[in-house]
Amino acid sequence: NPLAPSAAFVTSVKSIVAQEVVDTAAIQQLDTAHYMHPFTDHKALGEKGARVMVRGDGIYLWDSEGKKIVDGMSGLWCVNVGYGRHSISQAVYQQMETLPFYNSFFNTTNVPAVKLATKLAEIAPAGLNHVFFTGSGSEGNDTNVRMVRRYWDVLGHKDKHTIISRHNAYHGSTMAGASLGGMEGMHAQGGLPIPGIVHIGQPNYLESGRGMTEDEFGIEAASWLEKKILEVGVEKVAAFIGEPVQGAGGVIIPPKTYWPEIQRICDKYGILLIADEVICGFGRLGTWFASELFGIKPDLITFAKGVTSGYVPLGGVLVGDRVAKVLIEQGGEFNHGFTYSGHPVACAAALENIRIIEDEELVQRVANETGPYLNKRFAELADHPLVGYANSCGFVAGLNLVRKKAAVVHDHEAFDEALAVGMVCRGYMFNNGMIMRAVGDRMIIAPPLVMTTAQIDEMIALIRHCLDLTYADVQ
């Protein structure tokens, strides 16, 4: 291709970037002066100064001080194929040179968007044959709200607008995304949720499963959906939305009885099921989509993050035949869309990203090799005196830090919240070259899907070392 940069050019750019000396203090000063970060206490950040990330390769990051870090969080649950993928940057470069942008409004389309929609329909669970593109997961969930309400309107049910979600869910930061989410801290800022969105409890066995087996608790937690449908009135309920495994809420892996029961209840009352797979999609749990793993048939699937491995922003909704048929055949114009819906550059990045996932068999590797190995190695951490519970599913995992362990998980003694032990532990991880996120006192990871078994060993050793440091500190 005459537009492709030469290998020599690419190597020289890479070496310039690698050698570039970043003045950390100067960047931090400008950062504090001008950059408002997402989900950040700026006064506290200003006192410490942000860590400046400058480079990534595979599962590793380097900061401006030259420190190498294992990225246990795949950026923000998204860099599934790892950093430094030249073929993605080349696909992006070529698309930018050819057609950097055109919209999909007004009866126009573009080649990468059509190819990607076709590819997504191929890898999606059966019956999801259409795609609506957005720029992010939040916009995907806003699209879901618009779409399910429109669906019921077209069918003549103008009052069927309520969407049931769950406490401690995360569905994004737009007004509808934050409302669908069940994060109290977000609702408290800005008068949320917006009308027509209600919440039920989450399937968190540690929190609410005392006295029950996990399977019994799964059925119990699903029954809260039926109760809520009857309380609101089935004539008013449009849909239920849930993350197959809650991510930002702390990697809450539901009992295996939960999702089939949720599906049964949705079917019984004829309400739509939305799976928010922004984290779980694109191989993270060892299947292309987690809906396959949990045996559910959602009407709509939200996706983002792993679709491009975060290289370029892209999100959207996979639309099932039930909804697509009504919107397309009876709905006329759907008054909804974004400038960047079907952005050709983002779609080109996604196509190359998916090609890599297929070529390197990353989904199969997580299912059969690296996922089970991570599961085994991560579970071993439960023998640490600080760790009360450690579990994983594919390439997401979490462990709970406890003051004192008991024979039954529900009897473990928690740390005083004011001690913020999770944040203490996160600090040790960060300073010792490991990114692990803290949600209260639950420490979580979601590593790049390219992580090898040897790198899993390296990561587990780092985590254990930092648990030791935390233990010595909080005793």
Ligand code: PLP
């Ligand atoms: N849904 C889930 C399950 C998420 O985890 C996220 C982001 O973390 C979102 C939606 C929002 O996606 P975005 O940040 O791309 O708007």
